[in-house]
Amino acid sequence: xxxxxxxxxxxxxxxxxxxxxxxxxxxxxxxxxxxxxxxxxxxxxxxxxxxxxxxxxxxxxxxxxxxxxxxxxxxxxxxxxxxxxxxxxxxxxxxxxxxxxxxxxxxxxxxxxxxxxxxxxxxxxxxxxxxxxxxxxxxxxxxxxxxxxxxxxxxxxxxxxxxxxxxxxxxxxxxxxxxxxxxxx
Amino acid sequence: xxxxxxxxxxxxxxxxxxxxxxxxxxxxxxxxxxxxxxxxxxxxxxxxxxxxxxxxxxxxxxxxxxxxxxxxxxxxxxxxxxxxxxxxxxxxxxxxxxxxxxxxxxxxxxxxxxxxxxxxxxxxxxxxxxxxxxxxxxxxxxxxxxxxxxxxxxxxxxxxxxxxxxxxxxxxxxxxxxxxxxxxxxxxxxxxxxxxxxxxxxxxxxxxxxxxxxxxxxxxxxxxxxxxxxxxxxxxxxxxxxxxxxxxxxxxxxxxxxxxxxxxxxxxxxxxxxxxxxx
Numbered sequence: 273x274x275x276x277x278x279x280x281x282x283x284x285x286x287x288x289x290x291x292x293x294x295x296x297x298x299x300x301x302x303x304x305x306x307x308x309x310x311x312x313x314x315x316x317x318x319x320x321x322x323x324x325x326x327x328x329x330x331x332x333x334x335x336x337x338x339x340x341x342x343x344x345x346x347x348x349x350x351x352x353x354x355x356x357x358x359x360x361x362x363x364x365x366x367x368x369x370x371x372x373x374x375x376x377x378x379x380x381x382x383x384x385x386x387x388x389x390x391x392x393x394x395x396x397x398x399x400x401x402x403x404x405x406x407x408x409x410x411x412x413x414x415x416x417x418x419x420x421x422x423x424x425x426x427x428x429x430x431x432x433x434x435x436x437x438x439x440x441x442x443x444x445x446x447x448x449x450x451x452x453x454x455x456x457x
Numbered sequence: 458x459x460x461x462x463x464x465x466x467x468x469x470x471x472x473x474x475x476x477x478x479x480x481x482x483x484x485x486x487x488x489x490x491x492x493x494x495x496x497x498x499x500x501x502x503x504x505x506x507x508x509x510x511x512x513x514x515x516x517x518x519x520x521x522x523x524x525x526x527x528x529x530x531x532x533x534x535x536x537x538x539x540x541x542x543x544x545x546x547x548x549x550x551x552x553x554x555x556x557x558x559x560x561x562x563x564x565x566x567x568x569x570x571x572x573x574x575x576x577x578x579x580x581x582x583x584x585x586x587x588x589x590x591x592x593x594x595x596x597x598x599x600x601x602x603x604x605x606x607x608x609x610x611x612x613x614x615x616x617x618x619x620x621x622x623x624x625x626x627x628x629x630x631x632x633x634x635x636x637x638x639x640x641x642x643x644x645x646x647x648x649x650x651x652x653x654x655x656x657x658x659x660x661x662x663x664x665x666x667x668x669x670x671x672x673x674x675x676x677x678x679x680x681x682x683x684x685x686x687x688x689x690x691x692x693x694x695x696x697x698x699x700x701x702x703x704x705x706x707x708x709x710x711x712x713x714x715x716x717x718x719x720x721x722x723x724x725x726x727x728x729x730x731x732x733x734x735x736x
Contacts (some may be wrong), residue, residue: 273499293698294500294567303477309573339564352638354604376695377637379507395668397505399604399639400728402524403515421575422524422564434507436697437499447636451699454498455691 276434282330283371285391291437293446297395298432303332303374305426307353310359310417318364325416325425328365332372334397337422338406347409347428349402352376355394359383366392374435378447388443395435396446408433458540459592461736463549466541466594469734470531470553473598475561477732478526481512484667485604485704491668492641492694492701501699503643508694508727519561523728526563527600529554529582530660537727538592540680547584554582566603568580569591585657597664599731605638605724614718620679623648623720630688630722631703636696639726643667647721649713659723662707664731670709680706 279287281301291297304312304326314324335355339348355375362373363386371392377401379387387394394449398403411429418424438446493505515522516671531550535541543549558565558579563623565579589595612628614622627646634642671677684706693699704727713719 273503296503297498337524337564339524339526340482340518341563342562345520345562347517348564349515349524349526351524353525356637376639378635378696396636396695396697398504398511399726400523400726401507401511403518404507404511404519406520407514436695438697450498450500450693451635451691451696452698453691454693454698454700456689 281332283332284330288371288391288393288441291393291440293437293440293444293449295437297435297437299332299435300431300433301429302416303334303428303430305336305428305435306333307335307337307423308357309360309420309423310425313417315361315364318368326427329369330371333365333370333375334428335373335375339402345406347406347412349407350409351400351402352397355379362377362386366390379439384439384443387439388441391439391441393441394439396438397433397435405433458538460540461594462543463541463546464543464597465736466549467553467556469736470550470598471557471560471561473732473734474529474554474557474563474600477598477600477730478561478563480516480732481522482666482729482731485727486512488667488704492704495714496694496699496701498693498697498699500697501694501701504694504697505701518736521563522730523602524564524701525566525602525604526558527602527730528567528606528608529579531584532597532599532601532664533584534589534595535586536591536593537588539594551580551582551620554578554580559651594736595733596736597666597731597733602726602728605642605726608634608638608724609659609722611652611719611721613652614720616718621638621689622688622718624674624683626720627683627706627722628690631687631724632690632692634724635692638724639728640692640696641694641701641704641727643725643729644683644703644708645723645725646706646708647723648708648710648719650711650719652719654711655719655721656723658709658711659721661707663723663725663729667705667729673710676708676710680708
């Protein structure tokens with residue numbers, strides 16, 4: 273296996289253009305968490321032409337609802353949740369400058385199109401590796417929607433968060449290509 | 458009659474909720490090793506190693522293996538010579554779940570189906586009680602994640618579909634599930650009984666240790682054949698391509714009605730969590 277690529281957030285067009293499906297990437301810097309309910313709220317704000325609770329330019333959203341942190345722990349177990357539930361909202365966020373999404377599972381054609389058009393990528397983190405991923409979170413604070421509990425938007429400072437590029441800016445999809453490569457009969 | 462205080466049941470359920478969510482079974486870890494040895498995709502091997510490392514961290518630091526700490530599914534085998542005292546059995550189990558999920562820093566994932574308002578304490582739990590001979594109480598806690606449960610199905614096949622119909626449906630279900638249930642998965646199959654019983658058989662089959670043989674040699678053979686077909690799909694670890702789409706297929710079968718051929722497929726993610734205790 274080749275060595276993973278190191279990426280620092282926020283991401284530029286050039287950062288995402290050099291990524292290809294199957295690349296292992298270690299992300300460091302600030303990322304934001306958000307899943308079902310938070311996405312709906314962000315989407316509604318944009319619909320009403322209001323400002324988002326954080327600047328989305330060049331940012332990455334991680335689809336995660338962590339366990340509560342234990343005393344002494346920075347962040348609870350934090351593996352990705354299934355991404356298709358965010359598909360209805362993602363194209364709008366990508367259009368507004370979102371550069372990366374971390375989750376698991378296939379995205380819709382509309383999301384893939386938006387990634388091509390506005391240059392964004394979709395990463396998979398290993399589903400179920402919650403304990404391992406939590407250790408890469410160095411700081412965590414709620415920045416919006418505290419009432420949503422595990423679904424609140426949190427600003428995370430991560431160090432070497434391990435992810436894999438699934439959809440690149442050229443429209444390739446590792447879920448399709450990977451399966452095709454190893455299919456038998 | 459042996460008297461058992463329901464508080465003993467609460468205490469055990471509490472401990473088992475925490476243990477199941479932090480300590481992955483040795484049988485699962487061994488299945489990861491067997492998969493690593495056979496996996497052709499370099500990325501797939503990396504993912505399987507990551508899962509082993511994750512399990513090590515979770516056990517050492519007593520933190521949840523996966524953030525989806527699941528619906529608390531509880532199997533009770535209640536000896537017919539046991540007299541429960543001190544309160545309501547169902548409430549005692551729920552209290553164990555409340556305490557376990559609170560004290561273990563586990564995620565509360567249960568909500569109202571329409572409003573989606575969280576119940577706040579991971580109750581209600583799902584309890585399956587069976588009265589058995591003897592004077593013991595056996596408790597199994599099997600937390601079940603939502604992602605893999607969503608990919609599960611019950612179907613009423615027609616008798617003429619036969620064994621081929623079973624194979625076709627199970628393999629197709631795994632194929633359509635793709636990366637969503639967090640492969641490598643364990644595929645629980647329930648055959649026979651009624652509509653609701655088939656689903657319960659499929660869930661119960663997941664409690665069998667990985668790597669163990671089905672006591673029915675015909676079913677053991679069928680499990681191997683279906684697993685072989687599944688692992689030709691190429692879905693692989695996390696759906697990113699590879700040989701290891703499922704670690705095992707487990708079948709539980711009982712007789713069915715002459716007009717029916719019920720089949721249930723309960724998909725389980727690689728975080729195959731269950732712990733048991735006897736009082």
